[in-house]
Amino acid sequence: MKNNRRKFLKSTAVAVAGFYVVPRHVLGGPGFTAPSDRLQVAGIGIGGMGKNDVTGVHRSGKVDIVSLCDVDDTRASDVRKQFGKASYYRDFREMLEKEGDRIDAVTVSTPDHMHAVQAMMAMKMGKHVYVQKPLSHDIYEARMLTEAAEKYKVVTQMGNQGSSGDGVRKMVEWYQAGLIGEATKVYSWTNRPVWPQGIPWPEEPIAPPADLDWDLWLGTAPYKEYVGNLVPFNWRGWWDYGTGALGDMACHIMEPPFRVLELGYPKSAECSVGSVYVGEFQRGYFPDSCPPSSHITLRFDRPGKEDLEFHWMDGGIQPTRPEELEPNEQMGDGGNGVIIEGTEGKMMCSTYGINPQLLPTSKTKDINVPETLYRVPKGDRGHYDNWVEACIAGYGSDEFKKLSSPFSIAGPLTESVLMGNLAIRSYDYKDKKGEFPGRGIKLVWDGPEMKVTNFDPANQFVKREYRGNYSL
Template sequence: MKEKQQPTSRRQFLRTSALAAAGSFFIVPRHVLGKGYIAPSDKLNIAGIGVAGKGFSDVNNAFNKGANNIVALCDVDWNHAKEQFAKHPTAKKYKDFREMLDKEGKNIDAVTISTADHTHAVATLAAMQLGKHVYVQKPLTHNIYEARMITEAARKYKVVTQMGNQGASHPHQNIMIKWQNEGIIGPVHTVHVWTNRPVWPQGIPVPQGGDQVPDTLDWNLWIGPATKVGYTPAYHPFKWRGWWNFGTGALGDMGCHLIDPPFRVLGLGYPTEVEASVGSVFTKDWTPEYIPEGCPPSSHVQLKFPATSKNKSDVIMTWSDGGIRPFRPDVIPPDAELSEPGGANGVYMIGTKGVITCGAYGANPKIFLNSGKSPESKTEPINVPDLEHNVAWQEACKAGFNSDKHKALTSSFDYAGPLTETVLMGNLAIRSYDLRTQRADGKGFNYPGRKKLLWDGKNMKITNFEEANQFVKREYENGWKLV
């Protein structure tokens, strides 16, 4: 943090990390090389960073009914985390993950990270630098640059990784992959993805901070590398999602769940262009409320992808949120039940011969062919294998970085990094949309961001609108760095 004295200073932590990173991380029996090294038959010693909310299930899935040990728990809000602390009373408790990793690192094999989006990257990199395997909630990071750096770091430090988009392990994904491999709907040219998010306040004026900080909460640690603002329950513990300083909006919340099926089935990579439009809020006639700090009430994004070895066609993908849904293709009967009750979330993959549709997490895939002769579709109830996704990561941690189990993970960072970059590319376009400059005549604004943005994925750069590149990464504050 900035000037406040912490139990472990940033300089001390980085020195410890550098020493640990200098060596290699091998999977051998703990009794041979000491604590921190495991045999495949041993229990993992797991620590949690951000252990309430979604972190509650992530930690307990990692515990896996006693198959592993929970040795340390870190949360900036001990009241919010008290149920988790009670469930694992022998685990050491911390508020600062840097202190936890410094003091407990020798006894930790793997870490779950379920903080707010803005601290995913710094916590993940710190753990990986110490050779710890990591399970990180979606979206992997807060911005595109972080996603690229974290993906490259996972290879450098040779750790086992998994992003918490549990639908990646849904068995129904394999059904859609099989249909695509068999060419049943032909090359896919259009994909529509939609969600009913946000289901939290969004598109509203910036909350006025300054409330009394609860005694159990370290607000400075919660802020981390973000811009400092006063405490208000309008941000913590849940509503941070709608503010760019901390969250990634509806796209960040559901994009890794919903874009995952077409990204996986079609073998997509970096998009080449993106365009967006957003909903507006009017508090007076004719003049929309401009809130650059906050995510909009609704958005519509279009991304273009080149053809791949799995799909011999360029693909136009549209994303809609805020309750806006695409209209169903003609091949889908007017009264046909969609893949999720009420159609709150869903995906259409439209090919030359028909359409594949599924719900959130890839659940309940259905196929509709232009010929009218569709193969049997799977319409089982939505059953997201959250535990199985986490257990697969645990087994890969025991097997090691070069193991077949690690290579078989459905959302290791080699996959989750590019997927997250695609999701965050949509946010880059959304944030660029309302960039404005004063008109020369002083009567209103120009909106240079309202154009199609061309993306150089390799170099992480918008090539036709320099101002948009400010959203590729963020400048960390309060003394934090991604190193």
Template sequence: MKKNNNSRRDFLRKGALAAAGFYIVPRNVLGGPGFIAPSDQLVLAAIGAGGKGRSDIKNASVNGRERVIALCDVDFSGSASASVKEFPKAKLFADYRIMLEEMKEIDAVTISTPDHVHGPAAAFAMQRGKHVYVQKPMTHNIREARLLTEMARKYKVVTQMGNQGASNPLLKNVQAWVDSGKIGKVSKVQIWTNRPVWPQGNPMPKPDASQKPQDLNWDLWLGPAEETPYIPNMHPFNWRGWWDYGTGALGDVGCHLIDIPFRTLGLMYPTDAECSVGSVFSKMWNADYNPEGAPPSSIITLHFNATKKNASKIEMTWMDGGLRPPHPEIIPADHDIGGPGSANGVLMIGEKGIISTNINDSSPMTPKLYLNDGTTEFPQEPAGEKEPEYGHQRRWVDACKAGFSSKEHKGLTSSFDYAGPMTETVLMGNLAIRSYMMRRQNEKGAWEFFARRKLLWDGENMRITNMEEANQFVTRKYRKGWEI
């Protein structure tokens, strides 16, 4: 018996030593150079795998460092097919709800769909404890942005909006100029864009189910929007100009452009909004009215209260459709203030000078400082900045691994705590446009526009206080089964 006990102890001792030895074997010995244990990988899935969704999930995977196990798209015959080739082991889904219910091992999702699906998809994922990376604009309407911001805190998930320019290191130069008071108090901000670069300002195309591509799941593409037969050419890009699906020029590039002053000046909700719009409808409607879509151009004026970073009230003017502000006198006439072709730009106008920032490829580029005394500064992008989209997706992945309360999450440039209020401000411009274009029948049965006025905004309570009819645009009507 004693001999047997000793033999058993010896066996257990040797087994324990062997087990201990196994756990300290270097990973590169176990799996070769670059080996990453499955337990150290984030398990990812994409909701929207084509177009921008392709680069979002690819950049989030960090060239295969993380594990992509599922792709969801309503049409894998188009650009989403490239993601299928990139991740051949990923399981394919058409409905993100089925994917998230079936693939419970998913840790995090990228959401790169048309704007109207951002909110419902992100809410569905967060309610199941999934971290979310959501393309800009964060949501289709103001109420959704507020709800998603609150849900992220409730479910303690790591979030990031896909305005990758927010991670551009050159923004630190702009922030330093503002914080050091180089241009003094900023009183005006002027922003412009060449968008729309898609069909916008015309009546909605008529549905024609006979033209629907065979591989497109149109019902799932519609998501929360009203059920309708297939509308030709809406997928994959021309949806942007229609309110049921898109958010116009503001939604497309506003989260890149408005982000710069919103972030560096420490802005919050605007106090009011007013606008005017361009028209191509006069012959058809005898007025600049099209209830279904955004106008071909617009000018929107927002006002903001003074902040800790800026002691002056601010007037922000947004122009789209090719409209742009006059060239400032203190900036040399041969200096293009809006990037190549003056397509997109931001001017922050202060007491002592101007900060000019152009936008190229949706990221802030070549910020320039012009002071009234003739001083200029033109910082250059740091040498060796090669990480795709400034590491915007990779930093989100790292924060997902570190957790909701981590310094990595708090250090993200567009977590929903920041991106939510900023998106609400962007979408406030659309609320002004849609309110401006409202009309009603008078006592004689003739159509007339509502009295066009400055809208007074109670940001904390998400309400227009001087035009009740306009509050319908704070949210939207949802198709049954797609509500938030």
């Protein structure tokens, strides 16, 4: 995977030049797009971020939205009205089976626990896929999706739009120019969660809304009765469905240093977790729910170099403020950010790689490093177009090589993100004696084999068992 990442960086190092065959839409006159140059797209999950994804790819001007799918009719209503000619389904499997001949590509914008099975079915049918972050709920799923993208020769993109921005590319160029020397540590942080975590599952179930198919919403997850304050957003804090603060923000925040430093699989993970108290001096134990805060330390092996120490902090935890920052200068964007420490300096950015700066920030104005990497038109707003153009051009094309977050990059990134959750869940693992043997230990990770080698209980969280007839 690391080699694939290097190939991507090298393939985008030189701007595309030369003569091109005149496309048919030019021959057809201004505003004309040949039918063969249009992409027929279906959307799975079309409320919330799904609405942004469907309308985002449509704005390219080269996409027809031909079919829509959502388990919640109310959440789906806006997009259904906007694309009134598109067919509509509640079950993604029925949609793909019945509409497969009409569909070229699929957007997947559902809760985390459904990403993998939906994307995999589409890829097996030869459909290109755009999948919201995190790419998957489990490490195993991320690996399977990465391998499937190559096996089925489809165009893939994860929805971490900052990867199409100029910021991450500037940071790559600065680092390759030696502006901070050799990286030694990375600090990344977020103010998430902004939804309930570290809480018990509600005791009183209620009837699901009439316009929500609760069984289809549960999908791969174990069956539970419907409860309030879960759908459409707070599922993020429950392990059966979401991946917590890491799953929500790390694919945005960890991605710049991951790309800059060409990181592969981590070699180890350890964590500390914030406590929730119920009653006087009594810590609550809520294993179904993600913790209110955490600090993860990943270590990456780099041949010929010292290990890289990579910190993730959430729930309001932040690293020590760099001495190079002036008292009134903001660290990151306040609630979120990244600092890369090197042997000869430091650099910092905000969420999505926005506003990259050297530290002290006064150095930034004097940077004179040439642009060597491809820039996506419209930056992060062009993340959808980046995928659409590659889908139309096809797997292996020049446009394909310009993809910002294909699964060859997004998969290993997601695996590193989910290693943090593997550490958290091991921390809260209670054995038959009522003890917590995973606390205070470092998980040693065999990346190629997807296995923790020193604490076997952790491996149950690498791959889930699906409910019903769902499978990869």
